[in-house]
Amino acid sequence: MDNSSQVDSSIAVDVVDTLTEQTNVFSDFWNSIDWHSIISSVTASAIQILFFSIFFYAVKKIGNFFIERTFENYRKKKDISTNRLITLYNLTQNLFQSFVGFFLVYAILSAIGIPVGTLLAGAGVIGLALSLGAQGFVSDIVNGFFLLLEKQIDVGDVVDLETVTGTVVDVNLKTTKVKSFDGTLNFIPNRYITIVSNKSREDMRAQVDIRLSPDTDIEKVNTIIKNVNEKLIPQYPEITExxxxxxLIDLGNGHYGIRIVIFTLHGHEFGVQSAFSQEYVTALTQEGIEIPVNPLNVIK
Incomplete structure (x- = not known):
């Protein structure tokens, strides 16, 4: 019994000694930490980050103010299209905000002790390794630069980019955003823009074709068309010709009719085409001119 008690007592003493030793190690480690220096460093970094955040926020606000004032004065003094002005304004804003963001990140990393210079030096090696993968990015930038330099497209233009047709909502050095007529917003890398069909630079054509029966009095039809034109033209100042x-022209498939061509300011061709088509058909019908329609074929 005494031997058992002595063993238990010995084990207890060993456990206590072990815990005491571990506690002493932790205590020594804790005491070895220069908490004053750490707190001072963290506080200094926090103050620097706060200062840089406020400083660059002010720089951004002041820069945006001067950019807006500059473009507003430029708009008043120079003969430049609104679409072109919006395009250049958006590009300038994007570049300015990118620069401000870059230097803000640089300042914050420096404030917390990250060696930014070393990282930038190492970026050369990384850039070399990723050079092949970056070719697409560089192509986007180069193509975007020439798109803007040559004024091929501007915000608000209606364009046909081979596979995408719609209104340009944003142009920058990397991508172009085009909103299709169904509302789809397309993000197109500039390197894929090879052929640009801009429908907003010159007058556009509104074409109206009206089918006629072979026995129709063409002279009467021409007179009706002329009267409709005299009535509608004053209502549409966007008509340029x-x-x-x-x-009389061949419409194909054995059908004949007359064709009227009207040139309008860009963006108005569809409205003019619809209005004149409706008025032509109404006037011809009222004068007893029959307008043939294709029969409906029902497949059973």
């Missing part, structure tokens, strides 16, 4: 009646 008077309607041109090309006369």
């Amino acid at each position: 008077l309607p041109n009646n090309l006369g």
Whole structure:
């Protein structure tokens, strides 16, 4: 019994000694930490980060103010299209904010002790390793630069980019955003823009084709068309060239009719086409001119 008690007592003493030793190690480690220096360093870094954040926020606000004032004065003094001005304004804003963001991150990393200079030096090696993968990015930048330099497209232009047709909502050095007529927003890397069909730079054509029966009195039809033109033209100041009646033409598949071509300011061609088509058909029908329609074929 005494031997058992002595063993238990010995084990207890060993456990206590072990815990005491571990506690002493932790205590020594804790006491070895220069908490004053750490707290001072963290406080200094926090103050620097706060200062840089406030400073660059002020720089951003002041820069945006001067950019807006500059473009507003430029708009008043120079003969430049609104679309072109919006494009250059958006590009300038994007570049300015990118620079401000870069230097803010640089300042914050420096404040917390990260060696930014070493990272930038190492970026050369990383850049070399990623050079092949970055070719697409560089192509985007180069192509975007020439798109803007040559004024191929501007914000608000209606364009056809081979596979995408719609209105340009944003142009920058890397991507172009085009909103399709169904509302789809397309993000197109500039390197894929090879052919640009800009429908907003010159007058656009509104074409109206009206089918006629072979026995129709063409002279009567021309007179009706002329009267409709005289009635509608004053209502549409966006018409840049008077309607041109090309006369009787072959519409294909054994059908004939007359074609009227009207040139308008860009963006108005569809409205003018719809209005004149409706008025032509109404006037011809009222005068007893029959307008043929294709029969409906029902497949059973």
